Amino acid sequence: MDTKQVFRAIVSEEAAAHSASLEKSSEPKVFQGTKGNDVYYATHTADNIVEKANEGQDTVYSNVSYTLPNNVENLVLTGSDNIYGAGNNSDNVLVGNSGNNRLYSGRGNDTVYGGAGHDNINGGEGDDQLFGDEGNDILDGAAGNDVLQGGEGNDTYLFGEKSGKDTVIDRQGSNSIRFLDGLSADDLTVTAVRNAEGGQDWRIAVKHTQSVLTISNQYQEGSNMPSVQRFVFSNGTLNLNQFIKATQAQVEIRDNAGERIEGTEGNDALNGTVGNDVIDGKAGADMMRGGIGDDTYYVDNAKDVVVENSGEGNDTVISSVSYTASTHVENVTLTGNANIYAAGNNSNNTLTGNDGHNRLNSGRGNDTVYGMGGNDNINGGDGNDYLDGGDGNDTINGDAGDDTLIGGAGKDMLKGGAGNDTYIYGSDDTIIDNQGNNTLKFSDDLRVSDIKVNVIDNADGSKNWEITSANGSAT
Template sequence: MVTTRFYVNKIATVYGGLGNDKIFVNNASGGSWLEGGLGNDSIEGGAGPDTIFSGYGNDTLKGGAGNDAYVVTFDNFYTDDGEKDTGYDTIVDTGGVDTIYFIRDYKEDGRDDDVGADGKELDPTVKSNDYFAVMPNGIENGVLDSTVFVHRLDIGGTYTVATLVGNSSPNVLTGSDWYDVLDGAGGNDTIYGLEGNDIIYFGEGNDKIDGGAGEDWVYSRKDFNLNKDGVNFENIDLLEYSTAITAIGDNFDNILVGNSFNNKLIGLAGNDVFGSEKDKATGTDKMTGGAGDDLYYVDSTDDEIIEIATTGGNDTIRYAGTIATTTYILPTGVENLVMVSNLIHGVGNNLNNKITGSSAANTIEGGYGDDYLDGGSGIDTFVGGYGDDTYVVDKIDEKIVETEGQGSDWVQSSAVTLDLNNNNWGGSIENARLTGTTSLLNLFGSAVNNQLIGNSGSNLLDGKGGKDTLEGGLGDDIYVVDTITDSLIEVVNSVDATTGKIKAGWIDTIQSSVNFSLEELLNFENITLTGTVAKTATGNTNDNTLIGNDIANTLYGLKGNDILEGGGGVDTLVGGKGNDTYRLTTDGDIINELAGVDEGNDTIEIQTTYSLAAQKNVENLTLIGTLVANATGTDIANKLVGNSAANILTGLDGNDTLVGGEGADTIIGGKGSDSIDLTESAVSKDVVRIGAGESDASVTEADTIAKFAMLYDTLDLVNTKIASNTSSADGIDKGVIESHTITNGIIKFDDADTYVSALSISSTNLPSVLEYLKANIINDATVAFVAGSDTWVFQDNGATDTLVKLLGISTATSVSSGSFSSTAIHIA
């Protein structure tokens, strides 16, 4: 490899070559720009302020007497074939105020750069193991004055952390706008962190340090006070040194971490943290919190904590000792204790404490305040002491020691049902609360006045005597009431401003052994009466379900679409406004339903035979259950619904809706335009009777039959007579059997038939056909019909019927029904 020598006597710009170059500037004014290039170069500046660039190889850089700048670019440490530089550079200070600039152009992710006095080789691709040697000239006793990180980030690159370590001389170290670790080492150093969350080492000399922007740490080798020893720092970590040292925070939020000696950590104002979960102050330390919500990590009962209660704040100790400790008592002024490990017995003080146990079986003692005691996952023992205490349990066999008269206390759980009569709890706890979202967790009170509060799931709340306050929260809750003095609280639901009804929410039920009304409780929906004494239940404007007990009850629905179920006794049911449903267990129940449109469209549900004759203001009747039973309507429009057994549904007058159900039903429409719905089944054979019981009276309205099953259901015309068309348009008149559209069904007559040959009707023979029909209608037992393309089957049970098929009926011909007997009737 060629060695090139450059000797410059004036200000110049010199670029080295591929070999081991020697560049020397002999110029008193300086100002030269010197680059070594490849090879192991030796570059020496003049007396003036020169700029010297290191290149590839093991370079030696001497700035000369002036204020020189050394530029080291990490990306220069790669050959053309991608190999890393295995050498290292040496910078020899020869006077002046010099600065080293370390420059990185980031093109790869996750690199750490460490620059220090160890003399280790530079390897920018190995994290936390890259160094650049900074060597003072021992003969001239030169000084390295300033070192600066300069970061240039390419798009897509990611910077992690850079480490810069000075030497024993007074250095000036300047970080970047990223996360830097800066250590001046020996000497009276000046260190600037700039932006980023930096770590700056302090204490070898009389250092001046400035953390700059970001959440910065001081790693101190001696006492450090954030108020005077540095600026723009938040946290202190005391390094392992030869003696105990002190860390003092400021009026902001600080983290103060001690070493293994007996340290003093003083937080002053702010929400301060003393130690950490992983790096606790292992010595016998004295920690002073001051104002703010402070957190102490404690590993020994010998640690001293000073908190002045009058300074305010809510302070916490997290105890995680290295050896098992029997008892730890909260120091004066500290409110909270978290038992992390190796602590069996935690004791509070005179404040309102929050003590949380570990996974072990702890004993937690509250002291004199209003304490919150949470045992953790073990089977714990709680001692509340004076004050209004709260016990958090997750197992029913945990033990609570509470003396009567020592405050109004709570037991709380998100995992188990709570019963205040639990023998493990001594019977002296007044109140219970569920948390979380789990349903099917319940609350049971005691004989005293209890307060029970449910969670966001569906809970049952039972006060068990006393003047109780029950608050269900979210979910479909059940309240058990045993006295009218009980107070009920339910989550407010969304109410429609126009109707006054709940638009959305949960359905809550009251089980009451006393008379109960929901009129003032708009967020409740249902009442179930319990006990063996007749009671009264009253609803509100919501859709209520009111259920009686086995005695004669009175149920008032008021407004809303209510369900009233009397129970076993002879009950009085008053629906009020709305579409109400009466569920009867006996036909002896009394229903009071007023007439009028505003009173709604009401329904009776019953398992036995029932007639609406006595309930003129109830429109509908539904048979429930599986018993054979019948339903009869009134002279208004009724809806009768059968059950799964064989029912007889009789509509009587009015335009009725008759729904047969699953059984083999008999549907009797009666007068009016009835709608008949038959269940389509190959097993149940329904019979539909038109005009049954009407004798020869005229049925003038049109009936509609749905779900008529082929070959199974029967249309029974009884005494009904069918006349021919009165209009040539199909479906306009009442006498066109074809408009029934009963395909392959059965039309049944009471009497046997006499089949008459078909009469062909035309415009010329129409008078003679009419005369024939008129002459042969004997005893109202003749039927004239039209059969289209369908097949008709007639079932005859008598001997006097006459069936006449009419041919030739079309839009051009019609037959006047006036020519027939006046008793002829029409059906659609």
């Protein structure tokens, strides 16, 4: 049975709609299973299901965060809340909802579907199949030999020295590999192998381990657009050319649509082709027009101009100087470690900072912003934004819209602003928000008993809450 058949066999649209419509419970319930294929509706995180081994394929539909109990095989999250789901030691199927989910499949050979939203999926132990589906997803196969398919969106794949033999399949979006365990380019051996379809697979092996990451069809036959464009290490991010040079990779790099267009040291006017072009104006104040296709521009001069029209693709500017996305440019990635800024436009933008102290203003649209290294100042503007500060002491302002704010490492200041905002709990964070119906989310391994709340009375009559746990403290 292929993965689509697995999905259809598990998920009933009628049952999912019924689950989403149920009122969340204030008290947990206990369900007793039977020998058949049972269906349960969870409305409280602590709802308990008692099933014996070998009593059928059982499914839980849940509109709240939920962890599968023993001997229950399948979990379907419903609704649109940003909730999490976790598996058990069985071979599970987990299905996310339309929100931003965290999905942990546990032990067993599991299948996970993220659904819509920006999802964070961890396969745990076992040989798993992880599907990000829509959104900008993070996929970590963890232990075992896993298959990772991000689907639509700009996806990030995690890989370390204990990850086993994983395979990435992703021909959509602008994708990244993030290396764990302090791995550097010197720890990797990279080779290319022609596959049965005539495309080029890249194999990234961690030296002195059994771990190998295969990027299936890094280049498809007849296509010059790579599946993965960025490679993220603890000390910085490398683009494709930099990664090849740093690892001394035994691969060929193909220019998009056969066209890599480079300027001179002067002021150039460069035009792309019908296809996915890479345009680098070099020094000088350059005018660059990509045309139809998913084009990539290299900007190194504040007077460089990028021209794109509506409906001409998903375009990316990689800039070593401060840059504001021109109309119809979707993505901006800063490079180096200079303290520079990036700004979005009215589209749904993805902004990525560098290792310096950046100011990142996403503008209108439902945007995604990654601060990366440095002490960053991030502003979401209008729209429902996903704002991740990364390393450093960051200040994050959600502004208007229903935003998700993640401080990451460091002492961060999080201000959601107008709208119903979600904060991901982190150590030494300060949260300021007196607007909307807001949510503070904790990691899956924290229990209520692990959390302590200290209420501090202020001179003006207001109150601060200082929340502490084993993972740190937040105010």
